[in-house]
Amino acid sequence: MISERAKSLKPSPTLALAAKAKELAALGHDVISLSVGEPDWDTFECAKRAGIEAIQKGFSKYTPANGIVELRKAIAAQTSKDLGLNFTPDEVTVSTGGKFVIFSALQMVLDPGDEVIIPAPYWVSYPVMVELAGGKAKIAVCDETVNFKLTPEILRNSITPKTKVLILNSPSNPTGLAYTREELAALAKVLTDFPKVLILSDDIYNRLFFAAPLAPHILHVAPELRPRTLVMNGASKTYAMTGWRVGWALGPLEWVKAMSNYQSQSVSQAATMSQWATIRAIEDGASELRTSLGELKTRRDRGLEMLRAIPGMSVSTPDGAFYFWPNVRAFLGRQFQGATLNTASDFSNALLNTQKVAVVPGIEFGLEGYVRLSFALKEQRMAQAFERIRLFVSQIT
Numbered sequence: 001m002i003s004e005r006a007k008s009l010k011p012s013p014t015l016a017l018a019a020k021a022k023e024l025a026a027l028g029h030d031v032i033s034l035s036v037g038e039p040d041w042d043t044f045e046c047a048k049r050a051g052i053e054a055i056q057k058g059f060s061k062y063t064p065a066n067g068i069v070e071l072r073k074a075i076a077a078q079t080s081k082d083l084g085l086n087f088t089p090d091e092v093t094v095s096t097g098g099k100f101v102i103f104s105a106l107q108m109v110l111d112p113g114d115e116v117i118i119p120a121p122y123w124v125s126y127p128v129m130v131e132l133a134g135g136k137a138k139i140a141v142c143d144e145t146v147n148f149k150l151t152p153e154i155l156r157n158s159i160t161p162k163t164k165v166l167i168l169n170s171p172s173n174p175t176g177l178a179y180t181r182e183e184l185a186a187l188a189k190v191l192t193d194f195p196k197v198l199i200l201s202d203d204i205y206n207r208l209f210f211a212a213p214l215a216p217h218i219l220h221v222a223p224e225l226r227p228r229t230l231v232m233n234g235a236s237k238t239y240a241m242t243g244w245r246v247g248w249a250l251g252p253l254e255w256v257k258a259m260s261n262y263q264s265q266s267v268s269q270a271a272t273m274s275q276w277a278t279i280r281a282i283e284d285g286a287s288e289l290r291t292s293l294g295e296l297k298t299r300r301d302r303g304l305e306m307l308r309a310i311p312g313m314s315v316s317t318p319d320g321a322f323y324f325w326p327n328v329r330a331f332l333g334r335q336f337q338g339a340t341l342n343t344a345s346d347f348s349n350a351l352l353n354t355q356k357v358a359v360v361p362g363i364e365f366g367l368e369g370y371v372r373l374s375f376a377l378k379e380q381r382m383a384q385a386f387e388r389i390r391l392f393v394s395q396i397t
């Protein structure tokens with residue numbers, strides 16, 4: 001019955017894993033899920049109040065497809081300040097979460113066969129979205145030797161006459177690593193040799209950054225790339241608003257307008273009350289953000305200490321977001337309860353089945369030999385999970 005396109009569509013593996021963990025929990029097991037990509041704290045108070053107020057005031061009807069002008073103004077003002085550039089509300093489009101923003105951005109620029117460079121490890125949805133838009137995902141493997149980040153050499157070698165878009169995501173899901181200004185400048189230098197390549201900068205974790213209020217951005221160091229860069233962000237991670245579904249993009253008018261048109265013929269608009277709530281989050285969320293970041297940093301430091309105390313486990317220090325990306329290669333090819341753990345997926349399955357801890361195998365992000373652990377959960381619970389992981393690996397022979 002279903003189309004060829006539908007047949008090739010895989011469900012999101014992170015959501016599938018979360019579902020399996022929930023299933024085990026429903027059977028009465030004490031499951032600790034380190035697999036989800038969302039904050040465990042509640043939506044910021046200022047946003048919650050604004051959402052309720054919006055409903056009470058009757059802001060519950062259609063809005064323009066690209067979002068209410070008040071929100072586009074707030075986004076333009078915030079991003080202009082962040083990047084030291086001037087964006088107008090016309091250059092903003094708001095949609096139903098960052099995921100759909102990226103989806104529609106790709107739909108609007110890819111012709112059949114166009115290539116999109118995706119540095120691996122990558123966020124799980126990029127390659128699928130590229131393929132759904134008729135493009136070709138060109139995976140640029142960035143392994144541990146390059147600290148999981150795209151280098152000028154890898155970038156140059158990945159570009160072909162068919163390259164249409166480069167996706168950058170910093171801090172990264174799944175590694176939590178962020179590019180430095182110097183690294184971005186080196187990438188920008190390569191891009192100046194290829195003026196037709198568009199840049200999609202996924203900044204969804206740019207405020208969940210530990211060393212400064214904002215992660216470095218390619219437009220900080222190469223503002224000349226602005227005419228071909230789409231800056232994408234959203235309310236989900238920064239303001240703990242994953243369920244409100246608000247994401248946005250700013251960039252070249254032609255690209256942004258096409259996305260708004262696409263949206264007007266598909267999902268229409270982000271929920272009206274969510275849009276009003278997001279304005280308050282953007283304008284008044286700073287102090288709540290400081291609190292949640294402080295908490296996240298404590299968990300990161302404590303989590304690192306615990307992970308590094310597990311013999312055989314190595315992990316780099318995430319600069320932002322809420323993920324650890326430990327190397328589990330030391331455990332592969334070895335035995336656990338009579339079976340060989342050949343891959344990080346075997347490792348994850350055995351861990352879930354025996355210790356009831358859910359983690360995502362690295363292959364889902366395009367790199368074998370790693371797992372992704374979220375530390376967006378209470379410190380005590382995280383400590384309990386890491387103790388279970390320690391127990392699990394101690395039984396690998």
Ligand SMILES: Cc1ncc(COP(=O)(O)O)c(C=O)c1O
Pocket residue numbers: 037096097098099100123169172173202204234235236237242246247
């Ligand atoms: C790297 C990255 N980009 C974009 C998104 C989209 O988030 P949302 O659709 O909730 O805005 C996510 C969410 O997991 C993400 O991890």
